[in-house]
Amino acid sequence: MSKLGQVVESVETYNQFVLDQVKRARSDEKFGRDLLGRWNDIKAKIPTTRAPTGLPLPRLALPEIDEPGEIARFLLGEGLPGEFPFLNGAYREMYLEPVREVESFEKDGETKKSKTDKKIPQAEEPTRLFSGLMLAEDTNERFHYLTRHQRTHRLSTAFDGPTLYGIDSDADGVFGKIGEGGVAIDTVEDMVRLYDGFDLGSANFSASMTISGPAPIIMAMYIAAAKRRFGPSVVPKLRGTIQADIFKEVQAQNETIFPIEPSLRFLTDMVEFTTREMPRWYPISISGYHIGEAGSTPVQQAAYTLSNGFAYAEMFAARGIPVDQFGPRLSFFLDCGLDVEYIALARVSRRIWAIGMRDVFGAGPKAQLYKLHTQTSGRSLIAAEFKNNLTRTAAELILAYMNATNSCHSNSADEPFTTPSEEWIRLAAHGQAILLEESGIFKHTMNMLSGSPGMKAVERAVEAAILEEFREIERLGGVLAAVEDRYQRSQIQNASHRYEQQINDGVRPIIGLNRYRNGSDDMPEVKLARTPRKKQQLQVERLAKFKKKNADKSKRALDKLAAAVESGKNCFPELLEAVEVCSLGQITGRLQEVVGRFRPMV
Amino acid sequence: MASPIRILTAVPICDGHDSAINTINLEFIRHGIEVVYLGYHRSVGDIVRAAIQEDVRAIGISSYNGGHIEFFAEVVALLREKGAADIKVFGGGGGTITHEDAAMMRRKGVDEIFFAGTSLDEMVKFVHQRYGKPRAKRARAKSSDIELAHKLTEIEDKKKIRNSKFGIRNSCKTRVIGFTGPGGAGKTTLIDELVLRFLNKDRQSRVAILSHDPSVIGEGALLGDRATMINSQNDRVFMRSMATRGQAGGLSPATHDCLALLARSGFDYVIIETVGTGQEAMPFQKNGIVDQTVLVMNPDYGSRLQLQKIVMLDLADIVVVNKSDLQRARTAHTEIEQRLEQNRRAQCLIDTVAKRHRDSGVDKLFGLISTSDKSKRGKERKSHEQARTGR
Structure with missing residues (x-):
């Protein structure tokens, strides 16, 4: 049985354990009494806070139960926020504003500014902004614009097509794609320009890079760029995330450049390095987002993301990296659309991950956490009457925060057309601020919307469906075998086809498209961010200069890299050397000579 | 009965968005069209070479990653350069291709751009109407590959029985x-x-x-x-x-x-x-x-x-x-x-x-x-x- 089969068993065993404990709480008087005592204790310790209107509210909402069996079902089956199995949240408190104390409202209910400044530790600001356009200096400028009012600088970077496919800006036929949809990065010099002016070693800075196929090379460039600016001592201080999710590329997004096995080997080489040398770095973001965007059902998205995660865990453990070292450095990324499953998709995922990591991989508490970044669904946004996309995104944001996501990105309404423009990016960010800061839905009480009968019904149905998917993958021989067999890929394509068919047939209502259509087919005026030809030309010239300057050195570095790859040892140190003098495309090309190219699955 | 229409479909280089084209391909073949599918992340050179060798009536390109004005134009230009201007080009890219872009692309020789919201039926109808008529008499081939491709088409469409x-x-x-x-x-x-x-x-x-x-x-x-x-x-x-x-x-x-x-x-x-x-x-x-x-x-x-x-x-x-x-x-x-x-x-x-x-x-x-x-x-x-x- 593969680890995934064991995960299924562990979840079933755990569910049975919860049922047994519920029974025991009802039959074993002492056990029941203890539970009730603990429950009352928990309730007594919950602070009271106040809405701006003066309404008193508990800081943590709990189900109204006082019977030991139900208490056991809640505490063990769901867990308090921040407690195993983490159904209600990875942390005790999230999104909450500082407690407003009772005294603040004493005189005629008028708010006095005081006493509320006691900082409640919050994980971090949950808002993320995604950007990447044209050349490195243009994206850099955008980064500075976006972060000018923020205390912490969390930069999420999108790369252009050539970079995502590991080829250079001077490659045949890519002119026109340079700097489109993301930033063009060919060399370590571009990487230096990209984050210029930001303090990469600061605790208030983190970089997130959305790239998978050539991730180890880009990671090496980032490290090299940081060293150029701050010296070698900056390396252990670097914070951030690189996507590096090969499985989802093969299953959904099609940005794979090496065959699966060497891709996974390069990834593991990188993870081994970062786990040891960069303890604050997240070397992989296990992503369901692109699976969802490619058209999967929500259950498929959650199931493939989790099973991919367990497969990575198995792989890293096999390399000899301790689970309590790599486990806390894994993070997840989910799509949040409008289907009903999204009411509880991430909640259920968090619970399955915790149980599997603890009971199958022997992970400690920090390695059990399913740390989640959510993005609202780009696929749900459409071009027709595109301003409706604001409403779609708003509804998705509520769903995402109901699932206690650790961070969230809200899409811009103009996303169906182009890389979002400044106006719509600002509105998207404000959407989150309105929800979290202006509205009272999430800022006063933890668990405000958790645990409704409907949510529980969705949880049960979604968990059962995810486990069934796991069983199917297990029958196919585990995740890698199923991937090579195109199982997930064909399931996703099938779901996507059905979705389009439903829209076409009108059984899936899309407002403004197949229902309440305006009649006019006019495309709204959207200011497009296109990379001018002159800039593209500049990138090509810079690259030529870099290649010329390093012509001799690059050949030696590539030979050394190729030899390291052939030898089978961890080749990340050689990659770190190579990026100093070689371009992305030079490195990719040489590696492909050694390990081959990815053969597309259709 | 007339021979089936042959077309080639592809997704441009540095673009892995194949979800739309997969759906469209299936719709085309259900309606009697033979689709040579080249896949995603394909260069202009690959697309034109394949189209010539397969001697298709048209190339359908599904582009979602930008750069479409250049890319489509390069395909048209390379077809002309190779002496295969009788192979036509059409395509789409959801909301990523604006009406202005499309107008420019048409000026550069693209037959048609489908916008977001176009039904599959419309696309099938377009291919049948636009590329379903028998070919006009063909000009002398400019290269041996084109000549070979044309002859293979003649054999396949039974214009010439060479068996004997x-x-x-x-x-x-x-x-x-x-x-x-x-x-x-x-x-x-x-x-x-x-x-x-x-x-x-x-x-x-x-x-x-x-x-x-x-x-x-x-x-x-x-x-x-x-x-x-x-x-x-x-x-x-x-x-x-x-x-x-x-x-x-x-x-x-x-x-x-x-x-x-x-x-x-x-x-x-x-x-x-x-x-x-x-x-x-x-x-x-x-x-x-x-x-x-x-x-x-x-x-x-x-x-x-x-x-x-x-x-x-x-x-x-x-x-x-x-x-x-x-x-x-x-x-x-x-x-x-x-x-x-x-x-x-x-x-x-x-x-x-x-x-x-x-x-x-x-x-x-x-x-x-x-x-x-x-x-x-x-x-x-x-x-x-x-x-x-x-x-």
Whole structure:
């Protein structure tokens, strides 16, 4: 049985354990009494806070139960926020504003500014902004614009097509794609320009890079760029995330450049390095987002993301990296659309991950956490009457925060057309601020919307469906075998086809498209961010200069890299050397000579 | 009845958004269109070369990653430069292509751009109306590849029956190798890996590939082999994808004549790949159709008894057990080896893992089929014929 089969068993065993404990709480008087005592204790310790209107509210909402069996079902089956199995949240408190104390409202209910400044530790600001356009200096400028009012600088970077496919800006036929949809990065010099002016070693800075196929090379460039600016001592201080999710590329997004096995080997080489040398770095973001965007059902998205995660865990453990070292450095990324499953998709995922990591991989508490970044669904946004996309995104944001996501990105309404423009990016960010800061839905009480009968019904149905998917993958021989067999890929394509068919047939209502259509087919005026030809030309010239300057050195570095790859040892140190003098495309090309190219699955 | 419309579809370089095109492809083939699907992340050069070799009526490009104005324009320009301006270009990109972009693209020679919200029906109707009329008389071909492509179309559309005129016999330098076997055994991947070795062996030789995919009953066909062939997109490779158009047995009614033409066209190697075949199939039985036959098997063929029923095990010169990294492969090798011993002729059995880069089994197979040793070849053919008369 593969680890995934064991995960299924562990979840079933755990569910049975919860049922047994519920029974025991009802039959074993002492056990029941203890539970009730603990429950009352928990309730007594919950602070009271106040809405701006003066309404008193508990800081943590709990189900109204006082019977030991139900208490056991809640505490063990769901867990308090921040407690195993983490159904209600990875942390005790999230999104909450500082407690407003009772005294603040004493005189005629008028708010006095005081006493509320006691900082409640919050994980971090949950808002993320995604950007990447044209050349490195243009994206850099955008980064500075976006972060000018923020205390912490969390930069999420999108790369252009050539970079995502590991080829250079001077490659045949890519002119026109340079700097489109993301930033063009060919060399370590571009990487230096990209984050210029930001303090990469600061605790208030983190970089997130959305790239998978050539991730180890880009990671090496980032490290090299940081060293150029701050010296070698900056390396252990670097914070951030690189996507590096090969499985989802093969299953959904099609940005794979090496065959699966060497891709996974390069990834593991990188993870081994970062786990040891960069303890604050997240070397992989296990992503369901692109699976969802490619058209999967929500259950498929959650199931493939989790099973991919367990497969990575198995792989890293096999390399000899301790689970309590790599486990806390894994993070997840989910799509949040409008289907009903999204009411509880991430909640259920968090619970399955915790149980599997603890009971199958022997992970400690920090390695059990399913740390989640959510993005609202780009696929749900459409071009027709595109301003409706604001409403779609708003509804998705509520769903995402109901699932206690650790961070969230809200899409811009103009996303169906182009890389979002400044106006719509600002509105998207404000959407989150309105929800979290202006509205009272999430800022006063933890668990405000958790645990409704409907949510529980969705949880049960979604968990059962995810486990069934796991069983199917297990029958196919585990995740890698199923991937090579195109199982997930064909399931996703099938779901996507059905979705389009439903829209076409009108059984899936899309407002403004197949229902309440305006009649006019006019495309709204959207200011497009296109990379001018002159800039593209500049990138090509810079690259030529870099290649010329390093012509001799690059050949030696590539030979050394190729030899390291052939030898089978961890080749990340050689990659770190190579990026100093070689371009992305030079490195990719040489590696492909050694390990081959990815053969597309259709 | 008019011949089906052939079009080529692809997603541009640095773009992996294949969800829309997959859906559109299926809709096209359900409505009688033959679609040569080139896959995603494809360069202008690859697209134009394939369109010329396949002699399609039009190219449909699905672009979601930007740069579409340049990309579409480059495709049109390269078609013109190569003398293939009769191949038209259309496409779409959801909301990423604006009306202004589309106007500019039309000015640069693109026939039509579909916007977000266009129904599948509209696209099918467009292809039928725009590309369904018989071709006008064609101008003299500007290159030998275009001339060859045009002739293959004439044969396939039965404008010229060449069956009686030409025997298949090729010039002595051309070597014709037939690949057959059940669907999913990995024939296409294996051929593509062999092509890589052909291309690396010397710097001049040219390879032709005649690949087959089944037609949907009474409808179109998805000719998708090119999408997974990463090494065969090369100027030294001429590839043609054919739909079976109602014929059973793994080949098309026009295969024999098309192959005869390819065999006389100066290639060093001509590879023919059948559709996935059943146990009773013997696709290369027409006299002299190939020099050498390769049966590609999957280790999962079922019980040992099944092997007795596979006719090609008697006829193939080389039997390949692909996917030999699967658990079942060792058993398969032993059972097939015993099965071949009954035939008492010099058949070769090779294990390969075609998906693996630089696989030693594929190297061995390449050594066997690329040999220029004529005496050996003659002997092989002789034993082949003996086997046939023996039946």
